[in-house]
Amino acid sequence: MGFQRWVQTFCMIIFLGLLLIASGDLIDSSSADFFLRLDPSIALITAISSRHILIWMIPAAVIVILTVFLGRFFCGHICPMGTTLDVADKVLAVPYKKQKKVGYLRGLKYLVLIVLVGASLFGVSFIFMASPLSLITRFYGLIMLPAVHYLTGSAHQLLFPLWEQLDINSLLFLQIRSLRYSTQFFVLLFFAGLFGLSRVTPRFWCRYICPAGALFALFSRKPLVHRVVSDKCNDCGKCVRACSMGAIDEENVFQTCFEDCVVCLTCEKICPEAAITFSWERRTPAQNQIISTLPTRRQFIVAGVAGTSTALASLTGLNSSVGKAGQGQVASPMLIRPPATLPEFDFLARCIRCGECMVACPTNTLQPIWFDAGVMGLFSPAIKPRRGFCNPDCHRCAEVCPTESIRVISKKERLWAKTGTAVIHRQKCLAWEHNQKCMVCDEVCPFGAIEFTSEKGLSVTVPKVKEEKCSGCGYCEYHCPVQNQSAIVVTPMNALRLSQGSFKVIGKQRGLKISREEKGPATYPGSEKMNDPAPGFDSSTAPGFDSSSAPGFDQENEEKTSAAPGFSE
Amino acid sequence: MDRREFIKTQAKGALMLSVGASGLFLPEPGLASTEPDIAKVKGAPAAATRAAVELLGGMRKFVKPGNRVVIKPNMSFNRTPEQASNTHPDVIRELAIMCKEAQADKVFILDHTLASAKMCLLRSGIEEACRSVDPNMVYAINDSNLYRDLPIPQAVSLNETQIMKEVLKADVLIAAPVAKSHSATGVSLSMKGMMGLIWDRWTLHRQGLDETIVDMCTVLKADLAVIDGSRVLSTNGPNGPGKVLKENTIIASRDMVAADACAIESFTWYGKKFKAKQVGHIREAHRRKFGRMDIDNLTIKTITV
Numbered sequence: 001m002g003f004q005r006w007v008q009t010f011c012m013i014i015f016l017g018l019l020l021i022a023s024g025d026l027i028d029s030s031s032a033d034f035f036l037r038l039d040p041s042i043a044l045i046t047a048i049s050s051r052h053i054l055i056w057m058i059p060a061a062v063i064v065i066l067t068v069f070l071g072r073f074f075c076g077h078i079c080p081m082g083t084t085l086d087v088a089d090k091v092l093a094v095p096y097k098k099q100k101k102v103g104y105l106r107g108l109k110y111l112v113l114i115v116l117v118g119a120s121l122f123g124v125s126f127i128f129m130a131s132p133l134s135l136i137t138r139f140y141g142l143i144m145l146p147a148v149h150y151l152t153g154s155a156h157q158l159l160f161p162l163w164e165q166l167d168i169n170s171l172l173f174l175q176i177r178s179l180r181y182s183t184q185f186f187v188l189l190f191f192a193g194l195f196g197l198s199r200v201t202p203r204f205w206c207r208y209i210c211p212a213g214a215l216f217a218l219f220s221r222k223p224l225v226h227r228v229v230s231d232k233c234n235d236c237g238k239c240v241r242a243c244s245m246g247a248i249d250e251e252n253v254f255q256t257c258f259e260d261c262v263v264c265l266t267c268e269k270i271c272p273e274a275a276i277t278f279s280w281e282r283r284t285p286a287q288n289q290i291i292s293t294l295p296t297r298r299q300f301i302v303a304g305v306a307g308t309s310t311a312l313a314s315l316t317g318l319n320s321s322v323g324k325a326g327q328g329q330v331a332s333p334m335l336i337r338p339p340a341t342l343p344e345f346d347f348l349a350r351c352i353r354c355g356e357c358m359v360a361c362p363t364n365t366l367q368p369i370w371f372d373a374g375v376m377g378l379f380s381p382a383i384k385p386r387r388g389f390c391n392p393d394c395h396r397c398a399e400v401c402p403t404e405s406i407r408v409i410s411k412k413e414r415l416w417a418k419t420g421t422a423v424i425h426r427q428k429c430l431a432w433e434h435n436q437k438c439m440v441c442d443e444v445c446p447f448g449a450i451e452f453t454s455e456k457g458l459s460v461t462v463p464k465v466k467e468e469k470c471s472g473c474g475y476c477e478y479h480c481p482v483q484n485q486s487a488i489v490v491t492p493m494n495a496l497r498l499s500q501g502s503f504k505v506i507g508k509q510r511g512l513k514i515s516r517e518e519k520g521p522a523t524y525p526g527s528e529k530m531n532d533p534a535p536g537f538d539s540s541t542a543p544g545f546d547s548s549s550a551p552g553f554d555q556e557n558e559e560k561t562s563a564a565p566g567f568s569e
Numbered sequence: 570m571d572r573r574e575f576i577k578t579q580a581k582g583a584l585m586l587s588v589g590a591s592g593l594f595l596p597e598p599g600l601a602s603t604e605p606d607i608a609k610v611k612g613a614p615a616a617a618t619r620a621a622v623e624l625l626g627g628m629r630k631f632v633k634p635g636n637r638v639v640i641k642p643n644m645s646f647n648r649t650p651e652q653a654s655n656t657h658p659d660v661i662r663e664l665a666i667m668c669k670e671a672q673a674d675k676v677f678i679l680d681h682t683l684a685s686a687k688m689c690l691l692r693s694g695i696e697e698a699c700r701s702v703d704p705n706m707v708y709a710i711n712d713s714n715l716y717r718d719l720p721i722p723q724a725v726s727l728n729e730t731q732i733m734k735e736v737l738k739a740d741v742l743i744a745a746p747v748a749k750s751h752s753a754t755g756v757s758l759s760m761k762g763m764m765g766l767i768w769d770r771w772t773l774h775r776q777g778l779d780e781t782i783v784d785m786c787t788v789l790k791a792d793l794a795v796i797d798g799s800r801v802l803s804t805n806g807p808n809g810p811g812k813v814l815k816e817n818t819i820i821a822s823r824d825m826v827a828a829d830a831c832a833i834e835s836f837t838w839y840g841k842k843f844k845a846k847q848v849g850h851i852r853e854a855h856r857r858k859f860g861r862m863d864i865d866n867l868t869i870k871t872i873t874v
Contacts, residue, residue: 025687157714164738167675169705172735175712362685391685393647430774431753437778437849439753440771443807444683446647452752461752479683481771516647519812520805 004264007077008086015080019140022360022400023179033356033402035080039133040064041113041212042352046127046403049120049349054403064219071223072216075206076262080140081132085194085203089244092198096241100200103246106207106260107295109214111303116211118307123322123345124314126307128353128379130211138379139191141359142368146179153178180387181358183368183379202244207260217259221290224280227256227267232275239267239276249291257291319374321345332372336383336472336490338397339390339417340407343497344373350405353379357397357406363388365474366397383419385474385490390419392446392473392516409503416503416514420472421493422449422465428487431462439463441476441488448520450476467494468513604630605870606861607822607831612874614659614799614819620874621795621821622667631793634672636740639679639733640664641766641791643747643757644693644709646808647684653802653813655689656747658698660797660819664745665702676702677735680765682709710735716768719788725857726776727784731768736789744791744825748798748816748832750806754778755848756838757807758829759794760786779849783859786825790859794828796820801836826851826860827867834864 001009015035022032036042043057063074075082093099112130119126128134153176156163163171197204206213233253240248245262249255268276295303315322318330321344331344338357341347358366358381365388368379381397383390395414398406409417422441426432431439437460442450449469452461465488472490480486494510496503507514608624610617622628632638642656650657661678668676678699682689686709690696696707710716716731736742744759751757760782764770766789773781798818805811816836822828830845845862846852855862 153714160734164734173708173710173715175710175715177712391688393685393688436774437753438774439751440774442752445808446684448805448808448810475684479771481774483771483775517810519810 002265002269004077004266008083011078012080012083016140019137019145019359022356022396023141023145023177025362025396029360029396030399032360032400033354034059036133036137036352036354036356036402038063038074038078039131039212040215041116041210042127042131042133042402044215045116045120045125045131045211046350046352048117049123049125049127050346050403051123052350056402056404064215067216067219067223069224070263071220071226071258072213072260072262074216075210075213076264079132079136079206079212081136081210082203082206082262084136084139085198085205086244088195089198089202092195093202094199099202102200102208106257106293107299108208109210109217110293110295111299112209113211113214114300114303115307115310118304119311119314120307120349122308122311122315123349124311124376125349125352126310127211128351130209131352131354132205132210132212134352134354135190137354137356137359138187138368141355142181142184143187143191145359146181146184149176149179152176177364179364181355181367182384183370201246203262206262207245217293220258220261221292223258223261223263225263225278226258226280227261228277228279228281229254230275230277232273233271234273234275236272238270238272242266242270255291257293259291259293314374314376317374317376319371319377321348321373321376331492332369333491334489335369335372336385336420336474336492337495337497338366338381338383338406339395339414339419340398340409340503341497342405342407342499346499347405347497348373348376348380350403351380351401352403352405354402355379355381356400356402357381360396360400361388362394362396363391365390365478383474383490385477386484386486387478389444389475389478390473392471407498413503415471415516416496416507416512418471418494418496418503418507418512418514419474419492420490420495421467421470422472422474422476422488422490423493424463424465424488425485426487428482428485429463430481430487431458431460432487435460437461438481440479440481444475444479446473446475446516447471447514448516448518463488468511469515469518471514606824606867607820607827607864607869609831609835609869609871610819610821610874611817611872612819613817614657614797615663616874617799617817617819618660618663618795618797618821619667620872621819622664622793624870624872625793625821625823628667628671631743632668632671632673632741635674636671637735637738638668638673638676638741638743639736639739639766640668640676640743640745641762642678642680642693642695642745643749643762643765643807644678644680644689644695644707645683645765647688647692648809649692650694651800651813652809653747653749653800653811654807654809655693655695656745656797657799658694660795660799661695661745662698662702664743664795665699665706668741668743669702673741676706677739678707679710679733679735681733681768681770682711682765686711713768721784721788723787724784725780727773727781730772730785730788732789733766736766741793742789742791744794744828746794746796747800747802748796748820748836749802749809750804750811750838752806754782754850755843756829756833756851758796758832759791759825760829760850760854763789763791779853782850783854783857786854786859791825792823794822794825796828796832798832798836803837804839824860826854826862827864830855830862830864831869 018032021027022029037059040060043060245260247257247260366381367384369382398408430436451464474490476488477486604626608621610621644655646654648654746762798816801814803812833845
């Protein structure tokens, strides 16, 4: 294995390791988004669309500066997408002769970049559709990671009898999370297509589509370290056939297209005459000729217009959240964003849909959405309380977010980052509709936001939501025993979406009383009413207690020695 | 307790009551040659726990050398010990120590938590308290794979449930709940607490808690119930925060129903006194002869340590 493969393997292990760190809760995960911060296309587009210079994108700038000297080394060594495609190519690629000659597509990646830039000028970020790091993180995080969890879980189950024999606690109590995600088939199909393109040419994505590749290419037209061919070359063409990027001119093997060369050093390694080296020697005049793959000015303009018009169409779509006219009244009634998410439009301008937050979410409640927030909101994270609650002590989603589209706030502030308000559907509720003892919503609510009371005609306690105490965490919806559609659901009502300022201060101004320590009432709310019981209604004096005895039982004020039915004295 | 034994104790209780009622003298604890049905001890959590179990004959009566023991505390909530939503860590720790003293092979403290497992283990203080006894004994089990289906032959309504695999393997099951109010079932004590050892609790709510709790307890019958009344969550249970009564009391019995009944009648709930029969699932358990709620007919030994 050559130098490049070692580096690729090493980087891939780090990348996957960071994903695992993000998905576990053992190690601090605040730098789990490191690879995403290396992608210059994310940095550029997000900076334009959000009108913010993102200082935490400095690593991407460093990579770009290095590219001026080293060429597209990132693509050939570090990029997990490139490495993954190399593996796919190993399996799927066809011999050079059978490869389609699609060199005319070389300019496409620049046009992709321009489309994205055009859209971002209007504050619309489509980077999630094309950033290699966003895509590959989503692939490994939302497709591969759950599969790995599933397989380890199954193996664990299969071996459980053995663990029981060995009787080792750490194995007996090993709990493997079962991760589930929506939209995973779209991601899967996308990657199936991407891998399928190996049949056309190797690294099709990197050659023709990748906008990060396009950015690197712009800076690698005359790299300091570059491919040099000595006159030992006998023009056998082996390097042309081996180049995964098709960067060597078929007609003139001395010529290299540095916009596409990813410095993988394969040509140097395989040359039978050892005629190829990578060095900072001065180029010969013949080699100094730049093979440019830049599109024409007309193509650039068309792409820019295409980008801006797509953005305009998105901004004028029904779901658009831009401006004062777009305060989200038409958005999906169940769309709950993670706690301390920026206001919707700013959020969508920043969120790159990498899926890190969903990977990091310990309860698996964060899910990518489809069209709930329009095309602009594709794959963005939303809380699905039926899948899991949003733990008020946890803010891992913000920790791992590479673009701070979820604000990083203090622990105290976190409690006030209200995500919505619970609403009870009484016709589905076990207590309200079925007159059953339940009160699970009250049992699990960390904020004491469920008031329990008595109602005329019902013998059991029934729940009501105290809206000002509700933080929208979804404990109630998650634990509600009613199947499928819960009888208590979190809606986005009064969610706090602040781009700046204190959640606590503003929450208090809005009359919220979010607290985990405030004691509930010392008497049973509604007990006054119950001194006057309605027909068919047992008078009760505390929740869950009956004051009248059951059939066959004596009244409590009778002789204490009276026996229970069936028992002799 | 078989039927014969049951009638004997019943008769004994009646005798003692009639003696007591005659006013000649109060029934002395020493009168009963065997252990009382219920031990009620006032004192600091750990000392009172130990004393209560000793009154019932000591842990060796329950745990034989080499046994596997599961202790079921309340540690389902992200609350501190003072808030009384979870069992006091000292009670759990003392029970674990006593099990070890009785030469139990393995002792586990298990619960299926409602809130985040990590936060529950941390804030309840139970994990920390038990670390010195054995660093690998406290687990929150929130993974369905660690539960196994079990039919309930004596069920009225709940014919099947899923129980923690470790509980099914255990020789001894000890219920160690905190005494607390519950907005649906009045109280949550040793019987209601067993819902922390099963996977699917939703079904119980849908089918009716009073019946299904008893159904569940027929397969999760604790050999020993130790109710932590060191602090009682008198209002706003089971989660709280609510009014906490400092009762400094530990109640122990071989009979879950009797222990629960004694706890109901020993403390006030929402500022009022209640009889055990006013709690649906306790009444149901008594009616089905799963245990006895008529504590006035049972021997209760009360001491202070």
